[in-house]
Amino acid sequence: MTTSARSLSEWLAHLETLHPKAIELGLERVRAVKDRLGIRFDCPVITVGGTNGKGSTCAMLESILLQAGYRVGLYTSPHLIDFNERARLDGEPVDDAALVAQFEAVEAARGEVSLTYFEFTTLAILRLFAQSGRDAVILEVGLGGRLDAVNIIDADVAIVTSVDLDHMDYLGDTREKIGFEKAGIFRPGRTAICGDPVPPSTLVQHAEAISADLWLFGRDFNYSGDKQQWNYGGRSQRRNSLGYPALRGANQLLNACAALAALEALRDRLPIGAQEVRNGLVLVDLPGRFQVLPGRPAVILDVAHNPHAAATLAQNIDNMGFYPYTYAVFGAMQDKDISGVIAQMKDRVDHWCLTDLPLPRAASAESIRAQLQAAGVVASDTQGSEKSITTFSSPADAYANALSRAGENDRIAVFGSFLTVAGVMQARRSGQS
Known part of the structure; x- marks a missing residue:
């Protein structure tokens, strides 16, 4: 060619x-x-x-x-x-x-x-x-x-x-x-x-x-x-x-x-x-930077992928007021300080929906699960539990699961790699979720 x-x-x-x-x-x-x-x-x-x-x-x-x-x-x-x-x-x-x-x-x-x-x-x-x-x-x-x-x-x-x-x-x-x-x-x-x-x-x-x-x-x-x-x-x-x-x-x-x-x-x-x-x-408009989408449940898109950005995201979430449950759709590159990000966010998330990402240098959802557990996040995969950690092969699947479980007064925070946020944006654009 x-x-x-x-x-x-x-x-x-x-x-x-x-x-x-x-x-x-x-x-x-x-x-x-x-x-x-x-x-x-x-x-x-x-x-x-x-x-x-x-x-x-x-x-x-x-x-x-x-x-x-x-x-x-x-x-x-x-x-x-x-x-x-x-x-x-x-x-x-x-x-x-x-x-x-x-x-x-x-x-x-x-x-x-x-x-x-x-x-x-x-x-x-x-x-x-x-x-x-x-x-x-x-x-x-x-x-x-x-x-x-x-x-x-x-x-x-x-x-x-x-x-x-x-x-x-x-x-x-x-x-x-x-x-x-x-x-x-x-x-x-x-x-x-x-x-x-x-x-x-x-x-x-x-x-x-x-x-x-x-x-x-x-x-x-x-x-x-x-x-x-x-x-x-x-x-x-x-x-x-x-x-x-x-x-x-x-x-x-x-x-x-x-x-x-x-x-x-x-x-x-x-x-x-x-x-x-x-x-x-x-x-001014910039997608993916503490972007709160209209509708219920509340959906937040944020490309916070290092501890400094995650600390800001955590502060912003705290300022939003009370939500019964917070779901996290999270995926990251393996060369990032994932444990540092988790440290900032673990006390603000009830249900973790972890996702693989389509790049060789991405951290697997299972490896992130291990880091959550090492950080003291105790969760059950049983239906209806107060805390959970689940893993998915794509951001779209992780987001669809969070959306299916969240009540209208809950919130979903989609954060981590640009690919995590982009995957959810594409899913929403194509009507998958």
């Missing part, structure tokens, strides 16, 4: 086979192909990294900029259902034909250079954005920062939302080591924003060592407010009487603050009015 005859799905299947490793951090290969493709941006670029909160921060930036009338490119990963979700122009996913054209260009330019799936697709989307004449481009870092493919672009503003333990096989086993990797997206003389209230010293020291213009939460920007509204205070700009972001959850004001700090830093190039900020925050 010639490359020009490949559909998007065929291209994506092909890209899985190009490189011997699914993940290989480093910039030499991807930078070489970027230079051949001549990728450069004439508009402001905001790069967003961090352990948790990246997607929410990107979504708020996009929403506010669109409300202000700017033409915006947004790159995020991973996707939930369709690959096209990763590349958005003016709030809409890019169509298959536009992506295929860029894949062909990257394939022609790479020659003998071997690229991972993420590197190849990142280059394709960067080239698409560079050619599209945007007013602003927002790029979400995939993994870490310093050696992530997105870091071939010198951002005008770089945000690190939070630093916690995740991807430790690649980034290190302490917040200090991970903080240094995240800080790799900062640039000399350019704005570097950290939304973590307790930033690792390595992040601060690296920013100072390269003479980045470091903005710290609590020192350079902050928030105040009450139950009705909140205020942002930056270095030289205040935003008062703001409505709470449409994205629900305990940490969204931290994410919103980091986004507003980035826009304050770019105010001369991208001026934005007060009402446009208010509208952007109220209208």
Whole structure:
């Protein structure tokens, strides 16, 4: 099959086979192909990294900029259902034909250079954005920062939302080591924003060592407010009487603050009015981040897959009020700190519906059951028991079981890997459940 005859799905299947490793951090290969493709941006670029909160921060930036009338490119990963979700122009996913054209260009330019799936697709989307004449481009870092493919672009503003333990096989086993990797997206003389209230010293020291213009939460920007509204205070700009972001959850004001700090830093190039900020925050939408679906029983979708995110999910669940029973549809990758996630959630879940996931590196439902039992979760599989642990071969099956057992006043929390949430979203979309 010639490359020009490949559909998007065929291209994506092909890209899985190009490189011997699914993940290989480093910039030499991807930078070489970027230079051949001549990728450069004439508009402001905001790069967003961090352990948790990246997607929410990107979504708020996009929403506010669109409300202000700017033409915006947004790159995020991973996707939930369709690959096209990763590349958005003016709030809409890019169509298959536009992506295929860029894949062909990257394939022609790479020659003998071997690229991972993420590197190849990142280059394709960067080239698409560079050619599209945007007013602003927002790029979400995939993994870490310093050696992530997105870091071939010198951002005008770089945000690190939070630093916690995740991807430790690649980034290190302490917040200090991970903080240094995240800080790799900062640039000399350019704005570097950290939304973590307790930033690792390595992040601060690296920013100072390269003479980045470091903005710290609590020192350079902050928030105040009450139950009705909140205020942002930056270095030289205040935003008062703001409505709470449409994205629900305990940490969204931290994410919103980091986004507003980035826009304050770019105010001369991208001026934005007060009402446009208010509208952007109220209208922002991001599936799978403490997303509470309408109807009964209550269904919560959340891609919480590390202890830090699970602690936030637990706090958000506590804030929802009383529900007689909580069902959990949970599946995760085996390289995640599953026991750490369980520790945060075990006291909030009555019935665990564990699922296998369709990837070799996924933890089996049975292995998660063993970790629940090791954590002291005592449950019975007998019908009508107060506590249960059951296992399923797919998120759709696990969700269908939870739905069949939950009363209308109960709730179902679907969390863990993106694949867990995506599997349930697809099942709901197709009418299986």
